Amino acid sequence: MEVDTLFIQLGLAVDRDAAGAGLVSRSPIDGTVLGRVAEATTAEAQAAIEAAQRAFLGWRTVPAPKRGELVRLFGEELRANKDALGRLVTLENGKILQEGLGEVQEMIDICDFAVGLSRQLYGRTIASERPAHRMTETWHPLGVCGVISAFNFPVAVWAWNAALALVCGDSVVWKPSEKTPLCALAANAILARAMKRFGAAPGALSQVLVGGRALGELLAEDRRIAVLSATGSTRMGREVAPRVARRLGRSILELGGNNAAVVASSADLDLIVRAVLFAAVGTAGQRCTTLRRLIVHESIYDRLVGRLDEAYGRVKIGNPLEAGTLVGPLIDERAFEAMGAALSEARAQGGKVRGGVRMTVPGSERGCYVKPALVEMPSQTELVCRETFAPILYVLRYRELDEAIKLHNAVPQGLASSIFTSDLREAEMFLSSVGSDCGIANVNIGPSGAEIGGAFGGEKDTGGGRESGSDAWKAYMRRATNTINYSRELPLAQGIKFDVG
Numbered sequence: 001m002e003v004d005t006l007f008i009q010l011g012l013a014v015d016r017d018a019a020g021a022g023l024v025s026r027s028p029i030d031g032t033v034l035g036r037v038a039e040a041t042t043a044e045a046q047a048a049i050e051a052a053q054r055a056f057l058g059w060r061t062v063p064a065p066k067r068g069e070l071v072r073l074f075g076e077e078l079r080a081n082k083d084a085l086g087r088l089v090t091l092e093n094g095k096i097l098q099e100g101l102g103e104v105q106e107m108i109d110i111c112d113f114a115v116g117l118s119r120q121l122y123g124r125t126i127a128s129e130r131p132a133h134r135m136t137e138t139w140h141p142l143g144v145c146g147v148i149s150a151f152n153f154p155v156a157v158w159a160w161n162a163a164l165a166l167v168c169g170d171s172v173v174w175k176p177s178e179k180t181p182l183c184a185l186a187a188n189a190i191l192a193r194a195m196k197r198f199g200a201a202p203g204a205l206s207q208v209l210v211g212g213r214a215l216g217e218l219l220a221e222d223r224r225i226a227v228l229s230a231t232g233s234t235r236m237g238r239e240v241a242p243r244v245a246r247r248l249g250r251s252i253l254e255l256g257g258n259n260a261a262v263v264a265s266s267a268d269l270d271l272i273v274r275a276v277l278f279a280a281v282g283t284a285g286q287r288c289t290t291l292r293r294l295i296v297h298e299s300i301y302d303r304l305v306g307r308l309d310e311a312y313g314r315v316k317i318g319n320p321l322e323a324g325t326l327v328g329p330l331i332d333e334r335a336f337e338a339m340g341a342a343l344s345e346a347r348a349q350g351g352k353v354r355g356g357v358r359m360t361v362p363g364s365e366r367g368c369y370v371k372p373a374l375v376e377m378p379s380q381t382e383l384v385c386r387e388t389f390a391p392i393l394y395v396l397r398y399r400e401l402d403e404a405i406k407l408h409n410a411v412p413q414g415l416a417s418s419i420f421t422s423d424l425r426e427a428e429m430f431l432s433s434v435g436s437d438c439g440i441a442n443v444n445i446g447p448s449g450a451e452i453g454g455a456f457g458g459e460k461d462t463g464g465g466r467e468s469g470s471d472a473w474k475a476y477m478r479r480a481t482n483t484i485n486y487s488r489e490l491p492l493a494q495g496i497k498f499d500v501g
């Protein structure tokens with residue numbers, strides 16, 4: 001499909017010329033300019049937050065199941081535009097088309113989840129210690145939900161937040177990554193179509209602010225942003241969190257990962273090779289949940305490394321729009337430089353590096369294509385403890401499970417983890433309180449590719465936030481505890497006597 005036709009279908013009115021003011025969006029596939037969009041000024045951002053605050057005041061009075069109807073329509077619009085939006089994700093972000101489509105499917109899934117949730121924003125009934133009293137817990141809409149998102153999931157992360165925030169009665173202001181503004185404008189335009197069909201939704205219920213870090217800082221500082229969901233690097237989280245905390249605001253932090261899998265001696269090698277490949281080289285290593293460390297039992301180490309080496313050799317690297325491609329380009333030259341620097345460091349530390357070289361893809365010479373790297377490391381050095389956002393898999397050896405778990409947890413991040421084993425004891429140990437310290441811990445599947453039904457997020461330097469399924473919705477609402485006295489007496493809690501004569 002021609003880019004112009006795609007833009008028309010997605011309702012994107014952007015200047016295709018790179019010259020002039022504004023943010024230029026280039027496709028990592030071949031460096032082509034996709035379009036240029038105006039950045040929001042400070043005054044425009046302030047006005048957007050003000051309008052979102054007003055929209056919230058009306059939206060919070062709409063019954064939650066009715067709010068769910070808007071999200072149901074949004075899901076319908078996404079289904080109708082899945083191909084087009086998935087293709088735009090591939091064009092602007094560079095992930096393979098299957099994954100671009102998968103990202104839109106994830107948006108559809110969270111809409112379905114949120115529609116059901118709109119009838120299940122349950123509070124509890126709590127036994128009161130006082131006679132003829134009743135205690136309940138009520139959940140109310142919170143306010144404006146700010147969203148800051150990263151380039152690597154240019155639409156799904158916003159949808160996780162927006163679908164929940166909307167059924168919870170909040171309005172949304174989104175600052176997407178400066179590397180993927182078109183995806184954001186297209187996704188919000190799809191929501192706008194649903195709002196038009198819904199009829200009673202104010203336009204300012206969901207807005208996009210195109211721009212860079214300064215706009216993110218503005219959201220962090222603004223007291224009207226009741227909850228700020230920020231996805232990106234740990235560096236970004238360290239800057240955002242104190243700003244929000246200073247004004248005693250609420251933040252949901254979804255930051256960097258350094259995910260590992262422990263491979264025990266009883267593991268099924270065929271299954272592992274497939275799982276490792278998707279988790280380590282999929283999305284060109286640019287997922288927060290990408291597998292970055294493989295901790296392998298010494299008894300199968302050589303066999304597994306041999307199998308992986310062979311499988312890495314078969315991976316098709318190329319234009320992500322072409323069927324059969326498994327690995328597309330890195331987002332930009334800086335990502336390639338960071339990968340190169342990490343590999344040089346690994347070599348200097350005694351690492352044995354396979355792959356990691358630049359590739360030329362005919363017709364896409366300006367894209368940044370690279371062979372995923374498999375790196376055998378003598379130990380878990382400081383380099384291995386860092387997240388390098390590229391397809392590098394460090395392989396380490398272990399003898400006892402305790403030692404493997406210690407290595408596994410000895411990094412600053414705590415997002416996703418796996419164990420591959422056929423031994424129930426080892427699997428349960430890994431999932432127990434003395435096992436993996438991550439927010440996501442899996443058995444016999446890789447650490448990436450989470451479903452929306454579970455709460456998503458991680459501990460330590462990953463920020464501690466949870467989004468998406470389970471009871472993550474509670475972060476987008478405020479809780480009120482209500483005590484109702486239906487007697488003619490006034491007994492006090494804790495049996496306190498307060499006689500006024």
Ligand code: NAD
Binds near residue numbers: 175177215240457458
């Ligand atoms: P990044 O930190 O460079 O940027 C992310 C977003 O934060 C962008 O919108 C950017 O403009 C904004 N930003 C940057 N500095 C800011 C500041 N000081 N104040 C406010 N906003 C600021 O990250 P990236 O390169 O786009 O994405 C890759 C990173 O994101 C990786 O570390 C990856 O692990 C992480 N990530 C985490 C999750 C998760 O759910 N845990 C999901 C996706 C990506």
